[in-house]
Amino acid sequence: MIKKILASFAVAVSTTSLFALPPALLVLKNKSALTRENELxxxxxxxxxxxxKNxxxxxxxxxxxNGKTIPAQFDDVDGDGKWDEAVLIVSFAAKESIKLQLQASKNLPDYQQPxxxxxxxxxKNADQRFxxxxLKDTMPFNNPPTDFSKVALPPYLTEGPAWENDKVAFRLYFDARNCKDIYGKRIGGMVMDTVGANPKNSYHNFSNWxxxxxxxxxxxxxxxxxxxTKTSSNADTLIRxxxxxxxxxxxxxxxxxxxxAMFDMTYSCVINNKPFTITERTSIWKGQYFYQSDVTISGLSATDELVTGMADFYENNxxxxxxxxxxxxxxxxxxxENKDKLALAVSVANSSHTSMTNANSLQSEIKDTWLVSQPVNNGKLSFRFYALxxxxNTAFSSKEGVRDFFNKEVEMMGSPIEIR
Known part of the structure; x- marks a missing residue:
């Protein structure tokens, strides 16, 4: 009888792999009492x-x-030809912990979502199509803005790079203005490959997208x-x-x-005969109303300030x-521009910000802007820009809805998802 039991046990070991390693786990924990949607x-x-291990x-x-596959993206962020980061978008209940099982795969997982x-x-090509x-581009030196009185379409679609998610879209003027603009979206699909391609369909007009x-x-x-920064005569100056x-x-x-989606803008600049370099890495991801900017600066003094801001036109508080x-x-x-409600915002860490001021109170070519400044310090700075x-979203039709949204955003930023 004993021999039979041992034999049965040996068979069980070989067929069920009792001594195999347990599945690898990644534990994600929402430490806050807030429900959190679309966390990066x-x-x-x-x-x-x-x-x-393998x-x-x-x-x-x-x-x-729980038996359900979580879609993932694999990004090569340092350009060495192999992925460095796995990217997931996960939603959490209050105080929820989620255990993810990990399995190595020789093939890139099939992504079956929008x-x-x-x-x-x-x-723009010679045939007036884009x-x-x-993937890489260099702007001509001091490239002038498009003169639409002479041409119907600019040299770049929407005058420069654009980035979007399912909530909002932005663009950067790839010319001497080097300013950023917002496209409000009414649909979740990606639209910026076609918006602006036909001059008969002006993106300044309200449309279905x-x-x-x-x-x-x-x-x-x-x-x-x-x-x-300071000029050679020690005067304070603000320069775009x-x-x-x-x-x-x-x-x-x-x-x-x-x-x-992520992209880098790298600027080699000179102020007061002093050369410096700025690299701005801009990221946008599913389900959020902002883009994130991570800025690296070399060549400036730690007491100089990086300044960003939001346009100040029409009616706003x-x-x-x-x-x-x-x-x-x-x-x-x-x-x-549709004369309806819009919230604009810049978020920064308290340890690195100065108070908000208005550009119209300063001697600068920059006008009509609520300014937010951060000292350069060690040259690593970040901010988020929101457009609601x-x-x-009809929640943004009232100041109470907007303030509730921002209160939650600030609380979540102060309590990031724990990964272990």
Whole structure:
């Protein structure tokens, strides 16, 4: 009898692999009491390799929770030809922990969902159509704005790079203005490959997909960059990162969806005969009403300031919210080009910001802007720029809805998802 039991046990071991390693787990925890939708989860390759012992250089991973596969994106953020980060979008209940099972795969997992984030740059061809996506581009020195009295279409679709998710879209003028603009969206699909391609369908007109909702003028628009520094005579000055001070300007796509899109803008500049370099990495991902800007600066003094801001036109009131380590400066009112409600905001960490001011009180070519400044310090700075249009979400039709939204945003930024 004993021999039979042992034999049965041996068979069980060989067929059920009792001594196999348990599945690798990645635990995500929402430490806040808030429900959190579409949280960006970024896990480095090194972290995943420490959990999945058999992860080979050419491998990918599948992620699953409760038997359901979680879509993932794999980004090569340093350009060495292999992925460095796995990107997931996960929603959480209050205080919820989610255990993800990890499995190495030789093939890139098949993504069976819509595209939720996109970045693009396109050039106009001789036939007056716009060509394929451009992954790297260099702006001609001091490139002038398009003169639409002479041409119907600009040299670049929507005058420069555009980036979007399922909530909102932005563009950067690839010319001496170097300003940022906003396209309000009424649909979740990606639209910026076609918006602006036909001059008969002006994006300044309200349409089924949305419209250009921001007046820019001489402002910093939707988060363009400027530098506050001292002149040789020690006078305080505010200078846009644009025009002839920019000796070279390059655009480079880092990743293009389907969950997160990223691109770099690198500027080689001179102020007061002092050369410096700015690299701005812009990210946008599924389900959010902002883009994130991570800026690296070299060649400036630690006491100089990086300045960004939001256009100040029409009817709006400016306020701020501070909770723990985070701060949001925002304006709200009937300030869209559709003359309806729009909130604009810049969020920064409390430890690195100065108070919001208005550009019209300064001696600068930058006008009509609520300015938010951060000291350069060690040259690593970040901010988020928000655009909340009531035609995208009716919750933004009231100042109470907007303030509730920003209160939640600040609280969530102060309590990031724990990854272990």
């Amino acid at each position: 989860i970024v896990v480095t390759r090194s972290t995943l390799a420490s959990k999945v 992860l080979q250089p050419g491998d990918y991973l599948t992620f699953s929770a 595209v939720f984030a996109h970045v693009r740059q396109k050039h 060509g394929p996506l451009v 949305g419209m250009d909702i921001l007046r820019v003028g001489k402002s910093l628009g939707a988060g363009a960059l400027a530098i506050r 990162v644009g025009g002839s001070m920019v000796k070279s300007e390059t655009f480079h796509v880092v990743s293009d969806g389907p969950l997160r 400016a306020e701020s919210i501070r909770i723990n380590s985070q701060n949001i400066y925002y304006s709200y009112g009937a300030q869209s 249009w009531e035609k995208t």
